Amino acid sequence: MITDIESATPALCRLQLGSELRQLRQAAGLNGRQVVRKLLWSSSKLTRLETGDNASAEPSDVIALCEIYGASKEKRAVLQGYAAVTKTRRDWWQSAAYRPVIPPGFKAYLGLEATANVVQNYASEFVPGLLQTEAYVRVIYDHAHHGLTEGELDSLVDVRMTRQEALLREKSPLRLTAIINEAVLHRAVGGSTVMRDQLSHIADMASRPNVRVQVLPFSLGLHPGMNGPFVVLQFSDRTALRPIVYLENLSDAWVCRREGDVERYEEAFTDLQAMAPGPHESLKLIKEAVKEH
Structure with missing residues (x-):
């Protein structure tokens, strides 16, 4: 877990978010197919979230997954914090240039x-x-x-x-x-x-x-x-x-x-x-x- 989210890079937050979401899914005894059926998502959307391949993560998607996985209130707050960083900051290679x-x-x-x-x-x-x-x-x-x-x-x-x-x-x-x-x-x-x-x-x-x-x-x-x-x-x-x-x-x-x-x-x-x-x-x-x- 990242101890200082405010100073973490968006790349680190994306990867950490994906890793912890995957661990939550596995702890809940669910496979990816079951999750995407519940949320009416494509399988690629969940894969990109869990691997940190998206440029940013939607806080609403994180909330939906936490609900399915039964994540604690504290865990939800941390994961939403990761998502917020990916939405509000950009890594240097994401610049228009x-x-x-x-x-x-x-x-x-x-x-x-x-x-x-x-x-x-x-x-x-x-x-x-x-x-x-x-x-x-x-x-x-x-x-x-x-x-x-x-x-x-x-x-x-x-x-x-x-x-x-x-x-x-x-x-x-x-x-x-x-x-x-x-x-x-x-x-x-x-x-x-x-x-x-x-x-x-x-x-x-x-x-x-x-x-x-x-x-x-x-x-x-x-x-x-x-x-x-x-x-x-x-x-x-x-x-x-x-x-x-x-x-x-x-x-x-x-x-x-x-x-x-x-x-x-x-x-x-x-x-x-x-x-x-x-x-x-x-x-x-x-x-x-x-x-x-």
Whole structure:
């Protein structure tokens, strides 16, 4: 439970609201189908509420669910407080400047990343987003999104740069562990100058106490990340939110919440950490790649 709702972000309130509503439904012995029949809702509406995927939550919907679940007066007040925050405040990525250029699947991820206290990222082709330089980001987006106006490209770059502020905040900075495939170091994205600056930036960020970077060398051969990149997000104990996995490909992006699947990715990341050289040896590989470029 959030102890200070007034200072909580809308993203955190949405996720916490969804988690507690799901727990209430399960405690009442009800499945989703039974609930939506009672309220004449679509099943997707309840799912979006329980996963925190809506931009905001209607207090009247929360009241209706609390009535069905037999929630206590105190619990109802707390959940209505969460809903009120989502209605009266907006996360930074919901601004008019960013909304048009951010796909729905990535908006869901931004809310999760903004709420997480630990991010574990295995990157196989690109530098992890939280460690990318502005020049590197611009080259990637310019290549991937043909037909963008200069303003739209600027907005996408701004989104990436704003996300990185979580690593630099004074109070409870986001903790990042990034495992980078060696191929990422040698792939010349944007040319030599862009790559030298990019790799030097990774080295600089890796000196921060909340950032750990490991490089997975070619010489290790087969490894648990060969099916592609992934991100595991973990949350503070005070939120009671379970770890979540984020995946993306050329045409889509999605969040995986199924407990068994999440555990597989957590185990894969743990294995990758054990296989890869530690931060000190990895830093040597990064510096060698800087010279190569």
